Amino acid sequence: MSDCLFCKIVAGKIPSTKVYEDEDILAFNDINPARPVHVLVIPKKHITSLATATAEDTLVLGKILAKANEIAVAQGSPDGFRVIINTGRVGQQEVPHLHAHIVGGPDPVGPMLKRI
Ligand code: 5GP
Ligand code: ZN
Numbered sequence: 001m002s003d004c005l006f007c008k009i010v011a012g013k014i015p016s017t018k019v020y021e022d023e024d025i026l027a028f029n030d031i032n033p034a035r036p037v038h039v040l041v042i043p044k045k046h047i048t049s050l051a052t053a054t055a056e057d058t059l060v061l062g063k064i065l066a067k068a069n070e071i072a073v074a075q076g077s078p079d080g081f082r083v084i085i086n087t088g089r090v091g092q093q094e095v096p097h098l099h100a101h102i103v104g105g106p107d108p109v110g111p112m113l114k115r116i
Helices: 005-010 055-075
Strands: 018-021 025-029 037-043 082-084 100-104
Touching: 005 025, 005 037, 018 055, 025 055, 037 055, 055 100
Parallel strands: none
Antiparallel strands: 018 025, 025 037, 037 100, 082 100
């Protein structure tokens, strides 16, 4: 996907602060952090969202979650964190390349959602 922002980050055409990388996934700091630790973890392969992921993506999706604690601890969230995957219009996903937000830090991140 040549016009995808996060594909351009994977390709190195747009700079990012990488915190973890392997053959399948890339993790980098969010440009506008909501908490002291705010990392985006993405598949290197373009997957638009959880709404378009298929069974073929099972391994890479598992890898994103399996690496989350290691990334969080290394970035300064040693005692837990929150994973958020905004999906589609209702999930208010802004960047249409699947990404898991890992948010944390030394202190609790706050309530999950404001209730209606
Ligand atoms: P979404 O709302 O799609 O779940 O989250 C998109 C996230 O991408 C936002 O938290 C936003 O700050 C982050 N973001 C948008 N553009 C860039 C960029 O060019 N570089 C980095 N590192 N993060 C970005
Ligand atoms: Zn992409």
